[in-house]
Amino acid sequence: MRRPIVVGNWKMNLNHREATYCVQKLAWILRDANFDYRTCDVVVLPPFTSIRSVQVLAEADNLKIAYGAQAVAATSQGAFTGDVSADMLAALDCSYVIVGHSERRKYHPEDDATLVDETRAILTAGMHPILCVGESYDERKQGIELEYAVGQVNDVTRDLSDDEVSRMLIAYEPVWAIGTGMVANSQTAQDAAHAIREHLASSFSTEVAERVRILYGGSVNSKNASQLMTQAKDMDGFLVGGASLDPDEFSAIVRLTQKAAKQR
Numbered sequence: 001m002r003r004p005i006v007v008g009n010w011k012m013n014l015n016h017r018e019a020t021y022c023v024q025k026l027a028w029i030l031r032d033a034n035f036d037y038r039t040c041d042v043v044v045l046p047p048f049t050s051i052r053s054v055q056v057l058a059e060a061d062n063l064k065i066a067y068g069a070q071a072v073a074a075t076s077q078g079a080f081t082g083d084v085s086a087d088m089l090a091a092l093d094c095s096y097v098i099v100g101h102s103e104r105r106k107y108h109p110e111d112d113a114t115l116v117d118e119t120r121a122i123l124t125a126g127m128h129p130i131l132c133v134g135e136s137y138d139e140r141k142q143g144i145e146l147e148y149a150v151g152q153v154n155d156v157t158r159d160l161s162d163d164e165v166s167r168m169l170i171a172y173e174p175v176w177a178i179g180t181g182m183v184a185n186s187q188t189a190q191d192a193a194h195a196i197r198e199h200l201a202s203s204f205s206t207e208v209a210e211r212v213r214i215l216y217g218g219s220v221n222s223k224n225a226s227q228l229m230t231q232a233k234d235m236d237g238f239l240v241g242g243a244s245l246d247p248d249e250f251s252a253i254v255r256l257t258q259k260a261a262k263q264r
């Protein structure tokens, strides 16, 4: 049984003071609601400059909220101005790192070989990659959305071992749904999650396919999380952007996800 997970991708928002406040408030709300972290993982992905503050808070208050980063360098060290290595993130006790978010693919184009190297670097440092895939509106119009998303999964995972892939998470994030308010319906999310799981089963093994957690991302909020989680049964949670910046809203999504997962 895969544990549900809700990941907040803060993107380029919240400086280290705002990050501390946001995580503290999130932890308070969940504590007051007697939230059981054993039944649902809660993760935040701050910008690099806020990770150390979140780590200090997590240690001081013994928080059960996990955290990580939104990107990582493919190389381990050296003359790579502006880059941050997987080992540096692991030293901050990060647990999860995004690979191939559509905003990174657009503004910092990286080829598949680089995404594979980033994935390997994250795994070697003992963290979990969250590989983002998903079609644009054009691919959807052409009716090739499933092939496209599965193809992106294949491009990054095909040379990895069963063990490496089982430690990954995959986020299906249709580009047209990101930050637009146009959330995918449950059938769309389920079709993509199912196609990705089938691909993992045929390319690796049914054990791998059963282990990998598949998330949906794109305009998730407290009004649509419950229905998506209840109906898209191959999905294990969410990668939330804008709505994760508000601790009240994000904690509501977390609780609705946990509840819907229990009722499946």
Ligand SMILES: O=C[C@H](O)COP(=O)(O)O
Pocket: 009, 101, 173, 177, 178, 179, 180, 181, 217, 218, 219, 220, 239, 240, 241, 242, 243
């Ligand atoms: O990583 C998160 C996704 O890009 C979704 O962002 P959004 O919830 O603001 O649409």
